[in-house]
Amino acid sequence: MIFLKNLFLWSWLITLPVTLAGGYVLVRTLERTYTFHVRYGGWTKDLELGSVARYEVGQLANMIRAKFKNNLRPLDTQLERIYLVVPTSNLALLESHMPQSGFEYVEGRILQGNKWQKMKIRYRGDSSYRWAWDKKSIRIKTRKSSLHDGQRLINLLAPRSNEQLNNYFSYLLANQMGLLAPRVNLVRLFLNGEDRGIHTQVEQISELSLRNASFMPGDIYRGELLGMGLFLGSGIPSESLFTTAGVWDKVAVNNHYPSDSQKPIE
């Protein structure tokens, strides 16, 4: 009887953590499902309530495991580390109406050598796997006077599929073959001191890419007719990307010709 009484008395040791964990998972599940599935209308199976609930349970388990593991054994990595600091209020701005709010730059700083240099940061990507989950793909824009490895626009990508190194190896191979391709690196990202895991650092193609590769001057065209790239109301079918010059613009301009000239693709 005394045993049962003690068991009841101390049962809070089990029920309280379970209730707290359950409440935490429930709130996060409802928030994420509302934002990305109910309001945003994300159509992938991953964003449905059941899948999100399973994801949140897995994330909670991961978080607990990582806390224990990191306390026992400090992080040992040979990858380049990127340290960013973004004020909490700016992170809140990014998160205020996801995913759309995430695409507006906010200010922060990046560690270069021993100096914290100003930079701007936002989320990036067209699909939910880039920004709907805890590990997000990010774009950084440095100041002109403090480029990062000669780049001003840098993408720090969370891999889109289980084959996490496919894109990294493709870009690496292209670079080793001497082709004009985005420079790529595997990096460990720290945001406000928190380890955000391994990201694929990919150069955002721009005029600097041509300059760094000694290909100046030249045009680089950009075009997309899917997702956020669609021109609503245009009468241009989304499959007409390669037959419609009007939907392309330039991210690098050959200054020997007018900036709005599109002769090569017309």
Added chain:
Amino acid sequence: MIFFQSELLGKVGHAWSLRFEQSLTKEAKEALRAADDAGSQEQLIGLLESPRWRDLFRNDRGYPLKRKMLAKACQLQLESAQYELMENTARSWVSLDDRDIDAQAYLYESLRHRPDLQDEGVRGLRKLLNRFPGHLLSGLFLARHFSENGDEQSSDLTRMRVMRAAASALSRWRIYWTSTNKNLYDPKQSTFVYLESTGEQVSAEFEIPSDTTFLRIDPPTNSHFQISSMSIKTGMDTLSFNLSQMEINEMHRDGEHLISTGAIDPFFTTPIALPERATAVKPQRIRLELGLQLEFDGQYYALADFLSHSS
């Protein structure tokens, strides 16, 4: 644990999104109906300025409805010559989505009616039309500009050019088929076809298996048209279809016509029974014939007049 009850959670999640969507649709429909019936924009603007609708952005579930309301508001403001108000509405629409060509066209049209900004408006419409030659709204506004300035020749030329470009964009369709008893489609069982003129109608030839049970017909995205008739010719046989019986997606019906007004994913489906279905399954060549009209300035024009003739 409740978090692993996939089926139950799936149903709850589905009901949640459905309820959310239905409540937005109800509000938008009421406001649009009031605008259609009374020509009044007050309810429309009131709804657009409410916190719930103000917080809807591009790609949100309710954004297509918001876009419809913004277009309606601009249209009403244009008809009632409230150009400053129209400029404000169009500017807020462009700020929501700077890749929305309709929004830009309304903005430039509002500027075109302002004496101090007319040049900017006309320049904007020209630029838009150069970039998107089949954009009917820009073409319409520019044609009106020429007409209002007594240049009927340029007006007619603009109308003709924009309709030709729109017709060309409207000529590539996708056809899906299935041989199951369900209305489910796989991209592997589909083909792209190009419509050609056959006099008063347009048509396309392609092959489908003789045991096909359902067809799904996908017009291009962003297109404005109506279908007045549909038939399929196979050998000596002709199958006629009742358009009012079709299952439709992002299209609507007007009597016996199916209408698309610039939707992103319009399509319609129909059951089909080919005459040779009883024999062994083999590819069968069929000709799809459509009575198809392009919508421009509230009028419908036969698409066949703008396409090349089939040989």
